[in-house]
Amino acid sequence: MQRRDFLKFAALSGLAVAAPREARAAVSPYGGPYFVFVSARGGWDPVYFCDPKPNDASKFNRLYQWDEGAHKIGNIPYANIPVSAAGLGLAAEADPYLMSAKDFFTAQGERTLLINGINTETNNHSRGVKTTFSGRGDRDYPALAAMIAADRAPEHPLSFISSGGYANSGNLLPVTRLNSVSSFQKIATPNLVNVGDPEGPTYHHPGTFDRIANAQAGRTMDLLADNSLPRIQRSANELYVARGSMELLSTVELPELVDLPNSIGDLERMMQQTQLSLAAFKAGLAVSANIELGGFDTHANHDNNQVRQLAKLFHGIDYLFKQAEALGILSELVVFVGSDFGRGKGYNGPGAADGKDHWPVTSMMVISGDPGLIGGNRVVGATTIDSQLPVTVDPSTLEVLENPDEGTQIKWGHVHKAIRNFVGIGEEHPLAQKFPIVAEDLPIFG
């Protein structure tokens, strides 16, 4: 059995693994593709960006006019809502960091596969998040991001990064959080006294540092041999594996983190998470990352707050792609954008400051730096004009059907099964067998 397969097997059994030190040093950089899962936390409103509806104050759009023929970028429909800091109650300094749906799809539409009309079967936050990002709400399944990382590079030190969103790793591999460049630099070179002076003094002579590491490894192996308490076996193994690749952390070239106005601190955090995740991808140490932007649970002031958060989200995702391009990894980037559920249907009151409540119909965007990978500029599924209900599709062609008694209503199980096939975790894969999803195959990715 190859070492990598061995690690995968160990991950499946729920245990980390003690690989020989010489083998651990041979970890080669992971070259992509890289997967980012963006969570619009709280429940977004697709009607306000990718599933537009006619203006009707008594229904679900009081904000914008919709021309079905005109308001499209390629094949992607958009809600034509202009955004500005002043219009959204933000200081003018926030203007450069807001993006309308139109501008977003103008920039990213060619790369986007849009899935509308997903029946989430829940309007419960925790179950919604779990279902959106794991495929099942009735089991504590690992995040798809964790499964992909565990499948592709479980031994890499930053394989699955999550500083928000659904981070259940299912004990397949550890979760890593990143938040500070200066602190990361110091721990990436733990023996270096001054991280600003890479050639400067070290706490221990390199020979001593290695001697300590070897003694630690020997002692941990002996502990594992002598003590069979399951919790010790698991945690000592995890420590051993974690140590095995920590020297690679010094290969991460960290950027200077963005500094945004205080009024959009949440977007600053999202963009910083983006920077750190991309740096980890670039170094070949990470496979997948969770990134989150909150504030979408707009039970009140929906027409302002939902649009404001969407404008930040679009800027953040656009920034992700621009930065990936600057780092030369654009073509390897695949981004999944989802939320707890949708909002609606309709407003929860007649006033301008009213909101929209939870609605179990939503959308997902899959965006790839290599549009050919996913078939960009496509829309799958739809919702009804009058009721914002899921429309069925032909399971073979994905053509939207008029008769609701025919075809298939798209649910998260379908979407996740398609994504799993797309990323190489098909039904026969051990991870898919351990965490099965029972759903019809839909050719969402072609």
Added chain:
Amino acid sequence: MTRARCLRRTIGLFHKPALATVTAMIFAGCYSGGEVNEDTTATDGTTSLTTSVGEETTTTTTSDTSGDTTTDTDTGETTGEPGDCYSTLQFFADEVWAPSFSKSCIQCHDPTGIAAEKNAKFLLLPPVYPGFMEANLANIASIAGYEYDDVPLLIAKPLFLTEHEGGKLFTEDDDIYIAIEELLAQMDNPIECPVDTSGAKSFDDVDMMTPAETLRKAALHLVGRLPTAEEYAAVEGDGLDAMPAILEAMMTEEAFFERTTDIFNDKFLTDKYANNSTNAAVALLSNTDFPGRNDFINNVNMLTTAERIRINEAVAREPLELINYIIRNDRPFTEIITANYTVFNSDSALMYSADVTFENPDNKKEFQQGILTVPRGGVDMPFPHAGILTSPMWLNRFPTTPTNIMRHRARMVLDQFLATDVLALASQAIDPDAGSTVFNPTRNNPDCSKCHKLIDPIAGAFQMFDKNDQEKLLDPPQWYPEVFSPGYLNEAMPPDQFPYGIQWLAERVATDPRFALAMTYTVFDALTGIRPLHYPTNPDSEFYAEELEAWETQDVILRSIADKFVADDHNIKTVIREIVLSPYFRGKGMLMKPSPARAAEIAELGIGRLSTPELLADKLEAVTGYRWIRSDKRDYLGVDYKILYGGHDSDAITERLTTINSVMASVGARMANEHACTVTAFDFTRTAEERSLFPMVELTDTPDNGSAQAIKENIQYLHLQLLGEELAIDDPEISRTYLLFADTLQAGLTNIASEEESASLLSNCRATKDLLTGVDLPAEQQITTDETYVIRAWMAVVTYLLSDYKFLFE
């Protein structure tokens, strides 16, 4: 039909009248929305649900010769044969619940299901509810006497002998039919078995810590220090019997309250507003309701940043300090939600404009009771204090909106104080089309009302607070006729209680048996790093039977602890003590290698919990004498590395990481390197008696000058001091560490000779100042060079031990 395994549980429900009562209330409330049926005695006189009162649990304690094993076994009121006892409860769980009721019957017969809507008496709680299994058997006991044409209804319905909307579910040939018949037969005289409430039998293959080891772990965990000689002497003399008194004393130390602050902040997350902020908490307060805050916000008094952080923290910590006050004064822990007061120090009293008198206003550790008042209609209107539930910080941390109308807070009440994840009730798929056709769906659409029946009445208890301004008190309160009426379970809140609804609610929550369980779960998680297990619901799991056994064992032990908590007037220290003495805290190894199945069963037990950043920072000081701190005196692990090391910020990140990753391992390496550098030379500037690390050697001691034995003895001391390992001088681990020392020394001398390394110490590693006072050491006491390389060899040893598994993990 075969017995699944040897079973150890008593039927329990006949000993838990309070639980049975609450369960009946849940059932009655959810089904009929009406009053509790006080008399559920069936026609044939089978056990009444609400009137069965058993004896108190009998406890026996035995100690083995080493004094390190305490066995609590509930032997009261058991009817089964000892040794091979198979209780009725277990029979129900194995043969009826698992194969059938949990899959088919519960679809309609859960508290908000279709059967419930039609007032069916046969009701089943899902595993979301703590104690669901006992409650379900109690319900069956209450209806066992109902018959149709001489056939028990529990059989007649699913056989479709009489009307049953679920249709025919099985035949007389099916195993489940036979199992239900057997269960009903046992109902007349339920089999009850002794209960292993200590885990002594359940974990008889697990090697437990000695009393001294238990003491060390408890001291480091609870008060961040090593045990005293007197404490060690006590456990060496009396074994674990000495522990309760020692723990009791520890739980009066100031450091203990820092620990409880962390424990309960992990739950309530109100430190979101502390976090070294100069105004995050104070800025939440209304400038008209709490005018004392205005000068602070405008910094009229030109306070320093440090003063502003201190004052803001006093406001942010108000709910956590209330909890500490309750613990410190040995008050019933129910007061965390029932106290009709809160506590202030002089800083928070000023911000809240509270009328409180202090013995010494300069002592910011002095907390006094007081009440919040706000101006309404020209008079001061008092807050309807209900512990932390009315804390402005808690109210802001769990905010509401005009359409959420307090449901978020209701969910938090269920989660934080009743161990009930109400969102998990929503297990069935929602049909968006169906929901859209129903008027007022939260009441009238079963998909929605399933949860709202439980949530909305609790939400109504918070109606005296504004839906936009989180802590603003309304006069009068406001509720909504289209929403379920305020109440708790089946009990409606009298309208005259609406202004004090939270107090009314808190009194009921505090007496709900789930409150004791919730508090037990919180402490258990905090002290062991083990999340209380959920009832396993995936029978396809490879080790389903073992997962079930693990849940049952843990459930019995934690319930037993919760019972003791209640019996001891809700003293939270009792819970802490019992968990410290439990196998979950004390397991340290296996007496024999476990099979894969057994390993799955005891996967979450004993040592191996990754220390939190806060615990690790305290431990470092406890064993070396010094903290790992920045130039501003704050802990590196509390600031720079808090998130990287898996901590949370009570805000965007609210969960701790429990699995070590490469970044965390690197933090450990950095910590060990920096701290070894800082403390090693300095320790040698002190007299041998004063030293934390090197009391048995001098800088002149090397392997080459006949000091090998002294060096090994100091290494032996370091293994005990830093890792708690009591090793013989010839133990291979002593040899490994000695070899590290000797090889490092030899290589270093070679490097100095070849000028690859300097004879001087790095400036960071020199001993020039007193680490505790910051005062320069006398020149003759300073250590700046290391010609013999002895200091650096010891640095290597200290680094090695400070980054060891047994240091990083508890």
